[in-house]
Amino acid sequence: MFKKTQKPPTPEEVRDYLVDKFPTKIARKRAKQIVVNSCEDDGSVPEILSNTRTTPGVITQRGCSYAGCKGVILGPVRDILTITHGPIGCGFYSWLTRRNQTLPDSPESPNYMTYALSTDMQESDIVFGGEKKLKEAVREAYGLFQPKAIAICSTCPVGLIGDDVHAVARDMKAELGINVFAFSCEGYKGVSQSAGHHIANNGIFAHVVGTKEEGVPGKFRINMLGEYNIGGDAFEIERLLKACGITLVASFSGNADYDQFASAHTADLNCIMCHRSINYVAEMMETKYGIPWIKVNFIGAEASAKSLRKIAQYFDDPDLKALVEKVIASEMPEVERVAADIAARTTGKTAMLFVGGSRAHHYQELFKEIGMKTLAAGYEFGHRDDYEGRVVLPSLKPDADSRNIEELDVHPDPEKFSPRKSDEEIKKLIAEGLSLHDYEGMMKDMEENTLTIDDISHHETEKLIELWRPDVFCAGIKEKYVVQKSGVPLKQLHSYDYGGPYAGFKGAINFYRDIDRMTSTRIWRHIKAPWQVNPEITAEFAAA
Ligand code: SF4
Known part of the structure; x- marks a missing residue:
């Protein structure tokens, strides 16, 4: 010591x-x-x-694969009815713990995020199998809500007893006439929740993306990948994009709905926020539909400005570039004023x-x-x-745990593949300094x-x-x-505890203020662990 x-x-x-x-x-x-x-x-x-x-x-701090699939990726999606096939605890503890927010199109539009649906498996289901119960649960859920789509998430016991959730999903899809799909995201798959992210994104890509012909119209159309609308982050990012004249086709998956995923293949650029949870979706979309991707970060005022400029640089449109600069110029003075005041204490x-x-x-x-x-x-x-950055990707070797996660075999779609930029345009953008298809990782910035x-x-x-x-x-x-x-x-x-949003310019101000409050209060220096103040258990050797 x-x-x-x-x-x-x-x-x-x-x-x-x-x-x-x-x-x-x-x-x-x-x-x-x-x-x-x-x-x-x-x-x-x-x-x-x-x-x-x-x-x-x-x-460890880690969560399970099921939590990554159901809680992280599907958790913020408002109109896919998600049923947890498993014991009740798995479903309950993965329900809205990340404070994801959503804004349906109208008060009548569906929002199932406030429900936790589970088959509540009992011992008899473990012994005799849970497929029948799962089918009944899907029918009951459909009868109550008539959703566009139902997702089934598997927990550990489902994999152990061998329930075929995919067969149930196929049967239910045929019976109900809506999209029903399942995820083999049992908690023990992979080494962390990262496996669940991968399984969820593969499922959304395979079963939903590309199933709707038209997306929202606009001149500069993007998808935001790996943004989960915690504490309203997506609302702040959407406000900025709108002010710049950039159209958000789909968000994966903060403030998202089914139709966004279904039409995501119509966007012209994928912007990755969380590299870990979703970079493979961007790669698959590029292969199948011809959509390039860039890494962005809307956490931090400077990073937000840089990300908006990066999007404008990709579209290479003078009006867009000018509008982006105008928006940044209108947002930054307040950010700088608050940051300067708070920096005096932090x-x-x-x-x-x-x-x-x-x-x-x-x-x-x-x-x-x-x-x-x-x-x-x-x-x-x-x-x-x-x-360490994507530069290490060629040297990574798959192990038993990563092989456990299905790799989709993706090819250019015969009808929907359309390269958004020619090879010459891509070369020009890179020569002008645009970082395409790259992420340098955390360590370089430390x-x-x-x-x-x-x-x-x-x-x-x-x-x-x-x-x-x-x-x-x-x-x-x-x-x-x-x-x-x-x-x-x-x-x-x-x-975010009870705070947020922390994304974008207004979010940065919220974060500075919350951190200022947390680090400037004197309360922490008065805190002592109970045993430091009042040791409750004391003992002495008994005299012989
Ligand atoms: S590890 Fe398995 S049992 Fe535990 S919460 Fe995850 S899915 Fe449920």
Whole structure:
């Protein structure tokens, strides 16, 4: 343990201390998942081990594959009726925990997000099979709501007993005459919720995208991929796009509905927010329909401005470029005024972010804008390309867990494939500096001698806080009260606690203000763990 009188531990010493208590084999593995950040002249960063199984017994932040499919990807979709085939707990605990918001077209338009539907499997279903019960559930749900589409999500026991959810979906599709599709997203698939994202997106791509001929009209038509409308983020992004004259055809899947997915193939550009959860959909859409993609980030005022400019550069239209500049110029003064006021109190303060597959990267922008430094960051379910950039993709080898997730065999659609830009136009855009089909990852943007930690455990979290005591820690609900008991405020970046939106320019202002409140209050220095104030259990050796 480090004493207060010693000089602060180096990042290498911190890494060694974090893994110190683990058995040798586990410590060796964890050390490969904890990297001291540095960037070579050629832009390369150290290799990090990621997307690997969490060691049993280590408390992880991760969720299951089912949670990634049903909770993350399908959770924000308002008019696909999603039925969880499984015990009631799986359905209940994946229901609206991310505070996704939605805005139906009219008060009469369907919105099923406020319902949690489940087959509520019992022991007899496990013994005798649950397919009959599932069919009854689909019929009952259709009778109650008459939705356009029904999705069935599988939980662990469904895979273990071998219920054929896809056969049930096919039968129900034929019987009811609506789109019914199923996901084999059993919780044990893959190493984290990332597998569930992949399974969900593959299913939406295979069963829904391309089934509606026409999308919303517009001159500059885009899809937003990997934006989940937490705390109203999508509303702020939609406001900005509208002000710039950019039409949103489909959102995957914040504030989304079925028709958006069905017509997504008509857009002219895919913009990826969360690289981890959805980059493969952009690739499949390019192969099948000819739609190029760019990476964007609407978290952070500067990042939002950069993203709008990137979209305008892609469409290469002078009027669009001028309007984008006008919108940025009208939004920035208020952002800069608030940031300057708050930075007077936050400059020099520190943050740690352990969340998601892109969020730990994106939110560093917001902290920078108010003068705060990120000491350590990492993903729960990121892969090497999310950390080190897509440059590492050719060197990634599939393992047993990744082979467990179906790879769709995608080819150009004989009727719907149409390259949106010619090869010459693409070459010209790249020559002019547009970064197409690329993401450089989180590590390159982090300061030297900070730490990147993949799949951080609760033990490591406690030790990290003990050594480097940040002014704010960003993670999820499972970490919130553990961290706050050590006197450090925790901002939830899965659900935003009660705040948001944090996207775009107005969202940036909201975030600065929330972080200012959290890091400026004196309440945290008065917090002591109960056992520090009043040790309840004391014992002495009995006299012989
Ligand atoms: S791990 Fe399995 S049982 Fe647990 S919530 Fe996920 S699907 Fe349900």
